Amino acid sequence: MKFEVPKIWCERLNAGDLDGVLSLYEENALLFATFDVQPLVQPEQRRKYFEGFLARPGAGVEVDETTLVHSRHSDGVYQATGLYVFFYQEGDVLVRQHARFTFIVSVDESPLILHHHSSLVPNAEPAE
DSSP: OOOOHHHHHHHHTTTHHHHHHHHHEEEEEEEEEETOSSOOOOOOHHHHHHHHHHTTTTEEEEEEEEEEEEEEEEEEEEHHHHHEEEEETTTEEEEEEEEEEEEEEEEESSSSEEEEEEOOOOTOOOOO
C-alpha cells in the first residue's frame, strides 16, 4: 500500500492547483478545516474554503516529515497523521500557523481522502 496522499496534497496545494487538491477528496468526504469553524461536507464547501486559502499571497504548507505516521486500517484504507505549518503573507509579515492533521484515505481504486481533520496546535512555538 502506497501512503502518498499527504505528499500529493501538499504538492498540489503549494502549486496553487485548486482542482488537483479537490480531486483528492471523495465526493462525500468530511473536512474539518484548519481555518473554518464548521465541518465541510459538500464539494462546493471544500472548493470555497481552498479558494479562500489559496487567494492569500504566498499561501502554502510544509509537512514536518519527522512527525508523519501511517497506519493501515484495512486492505483498502489507511490513516496518515502528523504536523504541518501553513504559511501566507499578510502585508509585509509571513504568517506561519502550526497545525496537526489526520487523513483517512481509501485506496480501493485510486487514492481518495474520506476524512481530513486539521486543527491549529495550541500554544505552538513560532516556526523558524
